[in-house]
Amino acid sequence: MSDNPEDLRQWRLPRGRHGLPRELVERSQRERLLAAVVRVTATNGYESTTVGDILGEAGVGRETFYELFDDKLDCMLAAHKILIDALEEQVRAAYSEQGPWPERVRKALAVTLEWFAADPQAARFTLVELSTVGPAFRAIFQSEYARFTRLLDEGLGDDGPDPELSRATGLAVGAIMARIYEEVVLGKAAELPRLLPGLTYELLVPFVGEEVARAEQRRAGG
Amino acid sequence: MIQRQRNSQPSSPILRPTLPIDLASQSQRQRILDAMIESCAEKTYPATTISDIVSRAHISRTTFYKHFGDKRACFDAAIDFCIAELQGVAAASHSPDDTPGEAARMAATAVVEALAARPGLAQMLAGDAMAVDPAVIERYRKATVPALEALWSGDGRAQAHTDPRLAFGQAQVLILNQIATGRSNRLPELLPEIVYLTVSPFGGHDEALRQSRLAAKTEIGGVASR
Numbered sequence: 346m347s348d349n350p351e352d353l354r355q356w357r358l359p360r361g362r363h364g365l366p367r368e369l370v371e372r373s374q375r376e377r378l379l380a381a382v383v384r385v386t387a388t389n390g391y392e393s394t395t396v397g398d399i400l401g402e403a404g405v406g407r408e409t410f411y412e413l414f415d416d417k418l419d420c421m422l423a424a425h426k427i428l429i430d431a432l433e434e435q436v437r438a439a440y441s442e443q444g445p446w447p448e449r450v451r452k453a454l455a456v457t458l459e460w461f462a463a464d465p466q467a468a469r470f471t472l473v474e475l476s477t478v479g480p481a482f483r484a485i486f487q488s489e490y491a492r493f494t495r496l497l498d499e500g501l502g503d504d505g506p507d508p509e510l511s512r513a514t515g516l517a518v519g520a521i522m523a524r525i526y527e528e529v530v531l532g533k534a535a536e537l538p539r540l541l542p543g544l545t546y547e548l549l550v551p552f553v554g555e556e557v558a559r560a561e562q563r564r565a566g567g
Numbered sequence: 568m569i570q571r572q573r574n575s576q577p578s579s580p581i582l583r584p585t586l587p588i589d590l591a592s593q594s595q596r597q598r599i600l601d602a603m604i605e606s607c608a609e610k611t612y613p614a615t616t617i618s619d620i621v622s623r624a625h626i627s628r629t630t631f632y633k634h635f636g637d638k639r640a641c642f643d644a645a646i647d648f649c650i651a652e653l654q655g656v657a658a659a660s661h662s663p664d665d666t667p668g669e670a671a672r673m674a675a676t677a678v679v680e681a682l683a684a685r686p687g688l689a690q691m692l693a694g695d696a697m698a699v700d701p702a703v704i705e706r707y708r709k710a711t712v713p714a715l716e717a718l719w720s721g722d723g724r725a726q727a728h729t730d731p732r733l734a735f736g737q738a739q740v741l742i743l744n745q746i747a748t749g750r751s752n753r754l755p756e757l758l759p760e761i762v763y764l765t766v767s768p769f770g771g772h773d774e775a776l777r778q779s780r781l782a783a784k785t786e787i788g789g790v791a792s793r
Contacts (some may be wrong), residue, residue, distance in 0.1 A: 392613075476698045477613070483694065487747035490740070509776060512760045515744070516737050523736020530701040547729050550772050551763065 353377045353384075354404030375413050377403040379424040386421065387466040391474045418478055422485070425475060428467050429489060432460050437496060446505040447553060447561040450497075451545045454521065455565070458537040458544075461525055465534035472526050493518045506552040513551045520548055542567020596634050598624040603645040608687030612642060612695045639699075646696055646703060649688050650710045656681045657714065667718040668770050672778040674714075675765040676785065679754050682742070686751035693743040707739075708732060719769040731768035738764045759783040 358365060358373055381403035386394045396417055400407055414420040440453035461468040476482050497514040510516065524544060528537050542565040549558035602623035606615040617638055621628050635641040660677035661670035682689035696703045712731045719725035741757050750756075762782040767775035 473701065482698070483747040487744060490744050490747075510760055510763055510779065512741070512757070515741060516760055516764070519737040519740030519744075520733055522740050524733055526701075527704065527732075527736065543730065544733075547733055550729070550767075555772050 353380055353402055357404045371413070374403075374405045374409050378405055378410060378413065378420060379427065381405075382417070382420045382424050383428070383467055383470045386474045387469040391421070391477045418481060421475070421478070422481075425471055425485070428471050432457070433492065433496065435460060436493075440496065440500045446501070447549055447557060448564070449500065450517075450549060451541075451561055451565050453497075453500075454545060454548060455538070455541055457521060458525070458541055461529065462535050462537040465529070465532075468525070468529045468534040472522075472529050490515075490518060490522070493521075508552045510551050516551060517548045520544065541565045592634075595624070595626055595630055598626065599631060599634055599641060600645045600648050603641050604649070604691050605687045607642070607645075607695045608690040612691075612699050642699060645691070646706065649692055650706060652688075653678050653681060654710055654714070667721070668766050668774045668778045670718050671715060671765045671770065672762045672782055675762045676758060676782060679758055679761055683752060683754040686746070686754075689742060689751055689754065690746050693739055693746060697739075704736075708735060711735060715765065716769060725769045727768055728771040729768050734764040734768050758785070 354377075356373060356377055358370060378399060381399045382394075385398045385402050389398065394417065396407070396410060399417070399420065400410055410420070414423065435456050436453050439456040440449050442449060442452060444452075475485060494515050497517055501514070508514075521544070524540060525534075525537060528534055528540070542562050545565040546558045546562040546567070549561055552558075553561075599620060602620045603615070606619045606623060610619075615638070617628065617631060620638075620641065621631055624631075631641075635644065656677045657674040661673040665673065682692075692707075708731075712735070715731060716725045716727075738761050741760060742754065745751060745754055745757060759779045759782050763775045763779040766778045770778070
């Protein structure tokens, strides 16, 4: 076995009687499987990934896998949920800071771009591989879209602008999804933070008009 | 017995067949493409089999392979067909007298109505196509962005206010969401936003809002008159 700390098998618990509670053992196995499914599908693609590949990467037995998950897709969806929950939490934190609404939007956007840039594998997994799972994808797409649109809507609050376009927040979320998706597909996730100034402008303009959007774009460094 | 002679002399021009000589073959090919589109809409591309297509199109397997090498080639041809259809709809929707903003609004309206009339096609373009081959975005863009830019470049080069590629992605996300929530027949509800996105890259925010308001009125009028 390698000494590479990236090797998930290093986290395997010792065999035999270690006296660790069952919950801890299960948690360790589950965490390794979730990390493994992201890694393997991001590298090989959803179609060509087998449960065996995930087991090999995680160092977990087949029987354990099926105790924890129904199948490959179930495991994938569990990992997806954890990742997107974490992203939402960070975005929400940045968006609920004190400050004028355009500034809060810029900060939330910056956090989003950095989150995907920091982990290109997770980015590829959540955006690209998930879209290939078939009909199940439509429901996931719809729920993620709704949840981030709601987040942006709620934060409009009292000081936020009243956009003329009724789906302006949906457009903003769509802009981010479309732009990030594209960079990730091209394998350029790490460069995402560079898009902050331009995206800040495009996201704000339907709400606040050209002048205010331009000013916020300059604050973003553009 | 008198041997009937086959005459290779041209018949009278009036009586010459006017239908294309490969009519049957063209109609078969079209049926195959339609079957591919509808099957993808119903069960997605990965789940679609050649047998599905063959039975929907009422053709034989042999006929399928006469037209297409494999499932993927058929899918690619279906995408090309959809793009060409929508390009035609957009081009026919406005005249050279319209201002760029008006022309863009009419083109967007015509395309959205065409998609609403055929939800399967919308679903395939916005959803499946991306999953099968993300590079398909490039094909969409080549079909739309230069045509839009040309509307504004009548007197010199069109200046981009915002990234047209981004607007395209936004429109796509809106449409995909409408489909994912089972409202593909209500795509025209998105018209104000789609028109905004179509006009804003080259027309700017203010003109985009103006055209979007006009589209909102048309949409309400359209619903009321039904």
